[in-house]
Amino acid sequence: MDREIEGFIRFVAVERGLSEAYQLSLRQTLEALGGWMKKRGLPIEDLGTDELSEFLADRKRGGLAASSLRIATVHLKVFFRWLAATGVLPMDPAEPLLAPRSGQALPETLNRTMIERLLDGIDLTRPLGLRDRAMLELFYSSGLRLSELCGLKLEQYDADDRFLRVTGKGNKTRVVPVGGKAREALEAYLARERRSLVGKRTGSEVFLSVRGGRLSPDRVRQIVKERAAQAGIESKIYPHLLRHSFATHLLEGGADLRVIQELLGHADISTTQIYTHIDGARLKSIHKKFHPRG
Structure with missing residues (x-):
């Protein structure tokens, strides 16, 4: 994971000319992901949408603000898009992730x-x-x-x-x-x-x-x-x-x-357990809509 992060940071610095502040922000998100993967013994090829959703859910439970969570989601999307485009991964597992609204950083579902x-x-x-x-x-x-x-x-x-x-x-x-x-x-x-x-x-x-x-x-x-x-x-x-x-x-x-x-x-x-969060969000939405003091 360290090699992929360094390669991506070089890419955004040299090819995209993005600021040092943005590079630092990217690095913080990706290194946090790397540490999370290491604790779970997950190689990068085993990362899917479910695992990325759980990482973001863990960050939320750790107190990361909704605005910071949105930024972290964007960081993951641009990083994994690059990994897929350069052939490091066969597909982009971050594509289904949605920028969180009202603090939620989880994929949607169809009714x-x-x-x-x-x-x-x-x-x-x-x-x-x-x-x-x-x-x-x-x-x-x-x-x-x-x-x-x-x-x-x-x-x-x-x-x-x-x-x-x-x-x-x-x-x-x-x-x-x-x-x-x-x-x-x-x-x-x-x-x-x-x-x-x-x-x-x-x-x-x-x-x-x-x-x-x-x-x-x-x-x-x-x-x-x-x-x-x-x-x-x-x-x-x-x-x-x-x-x-x-x-x-x-x-x-x-x-x-x-x-x-x-x-x-x-x-x-x-x-x-990400699905318990999705279901909980649905229940809260229903309560807010239909309860007289929701």
């Missing part, structure tokens, strides 16, 4: 109505409709990470018992269920559309591009945004938002936090 609009808005009679519906259903049904969905192989799906054996961060394998709607969408795609995408060099990846190859993370992000636009959803939609919605809706429905931790593949329960 159930928006989820239904997104999923039901896909025309299954159009080319790639079955594929895209199956992809989005799995994001929401099983809480997959973007990298996990892109790398998902046919042999990881147990159609009889309706579960996926997913290999996540640190090559750790977990079993996640496939819900009824997601199973229907996945099996319809496998039976009726995937075979038309298979080419000479096609592997066993579940989700294929029009050329028969594995879908890239950038392409999946683009597909999710396009499908959201077609459904008339104006909010910024990205794959990880469906993962967050999966966890939040489970918590709202009464699921145990340890079960959610297992389903998401979090090594540490503290990472999963």
